[in-house]
Amino acid sequence: MKSRRRIYEGKAKVLYEGPEPGTLVQHFKDDATAFNNKKHEQVDGKGVLNNRISEHLFLRLNEIGIPNHFIRRLNMREQLIREVEIIPLEVIVRNIAAGSLSARLGLDEGTPLPRSIVEFCFKDDKLGDPMVSEEHITAFGWASPPEIDEIMALSLRINDFLCGLFVGIGIRLVDFKIEFGRHFENDMMRIVLADEISPDSCRLWDIKTEAKLDKDVFRHDLGDLADAYREVARRLGIFFDAEPKGSAGPKLVKT
Ligand code: TMP
Ligand code: ASP
Numbered sequence: 575m576k577s578r579r580r581i582y583e584g585k586a587k588v589l590y591e592g593p594e595p596g597t598l599v600q601h602f603k604d605d606a607t608a609f610n611n612k613k614h615e616q617v618d619g620k621g622v623l624n625n626r627i628s629e630h631l632f633l634r635l636n637e638i639g640i641p642n643h644f645i646r647r648l649n650m651r652e653q654l655i656r657e658v659e660i661i662p663l664e665v666i667v668r669n670i671a672a673g674s675l676s677a678r679l680g681l682d683e684g685t686p687l688p689r690s691i692v693e694f695c696f697k698d699d700k701l702g703d704p705m706v707s708e709e710h711i712t713a714f715g716w717a718s719p720p721e722i723d724e725i726m727a728l729s730l731r732i733n734d735f736l737c738g739l740f741v742g743i744g745i746r747l748v749d750f751k752i753e754f755g756r757h758f759e760n761d762m763m764r765i766v767l768a769d770e771i772s773p774d775s776c777r778l779w780d781i782k783t784e785a786k787l788d789k790d791v792f793r794h795d796l797g798d799l800a801d802a803y804r805e806v807a808r809r810l811g812i813f814f815d816a817e818p819k820g821s822a823g824p825k826l827v828k829t
Contacts, residue, residue: 585611586624586774592654597645600770601652602628608793610702617792622650623803624772626812629653631736631771638735640728642767643755658755658768661717664695664703665725667733668749672777673790675749684784692729697753724765725754732767740778743809745787748777773803 579591581598585607590599602621607614625647632644645654668691671681675691694711695703711717717725729752740747753769769775773788780787787806792799807814 585614586621587770592657596657598655598657599648599652600655602770603651606774606789606792606799608789610699613793615792617799619800620774620803622814623800623807624770624774625651625653626814627803627807627810628770628772630810630812631739632767634739635732635735635767638731640732640735640767641757641764643757643769655768656757656766658757658766660697660753660755660768661721661725661765662697663706663711663716663725664697664751664753665729666693666695666749666751667691667729668693669733669737670746670748670777670779672748690730690733692726721765728754728765728767736771741781744781745806745809746779746781748779750776773806778806 578599580588581591582589586603586605588601588603590601592598602625604616604618604621605614606617606620629644629647632642635642636644643655643658645656647653668675668687671679671685671687672683675681675693676683676685694706694708696706696710696716697703708719708722711722712719732752733747733750736750737747750771752767752771752775754765755768756763757766776788777790778787779785785802786796787802789799791797791802
């Protein structure tokens with residue numbers, strides 16, 4: 575493979591220099607991590623699944639006018655994206671109590687929230703992505719008040735749209751994490767959705783059975799992670815040219 579400049583490597587993705595200025599290649603790895611990398615395994619095919627699921631969701635969001643960094647998918651594991659200046663915040667949107675919210679406020683997992691709640695965490699692995707308020711964000715200059723307003727408005731639109739999209743395929747969108755960046759074009763700057771939206775960064779529960787179809791399967795050893803992600807992809811109508819390695823596809827039986 576020809577060498578190219580690696581710009582950034584995270585736990586589940588690598589960013590490479592793109593073919594044209596202002597572009598990057600986002601590569602999805604098979605690494606699954608949880609609890610700030612304390613638990614770490616390779617899950618065959620996860621990168622391929624997340625690349626396709628995130629592509630699908632970003633394209634649908636683009637159709638309703640949510641500006642985002644996605645340009646096009648390049649291959650099984652990579653997509654071409656616009657280079658943005660990442661705002662160092664993890665924006666979490668919650669519809670139903672689960673995970674750290676349940677732990678923090680003593681709410682039973684599965685309790686519907688009175689309304690959708692948006693939380694901000696400061697993106698810093700060394701600190702364990704601590705939750706922060708708008709006061710911290712503006713005082714430390716991570717984002718301005720108008721940028722926070724834009725991020726809140728976009729996050730709630732994304733939530734409304736994705737809740738409907740997932741209900742349509744029998745899945746409850748419990749919560750999810752998104753990231754935003756600043757995209758500069760000529761003298762203009764606009765806030766765009768960046769990073770990924772995949773079962774790594776969402777909680778997705780089957781509406782009928784409440785089965786988890788997201789990274790909690792890995793976090794809490796509930797079964798085969800790739801099987802859960804494949805089910806999400808299948809329901810979204812994503813079909814693969816070639817099955818991800820290790821998957822048990824249909825077998826032709828000769829009689
Ligand atoms: P939490 O309940 O653990 O705070 O997670 C809320 C949502 O954010 C959940 O859908 C998982 C997602 N998430 C990430 O994508 N990355 C992270 O590092 C964490 C902690 C959560
Ligand atoms: N993404 C974080 C990690 O890799 C935490 C998580 O998703 O649970 O450790």
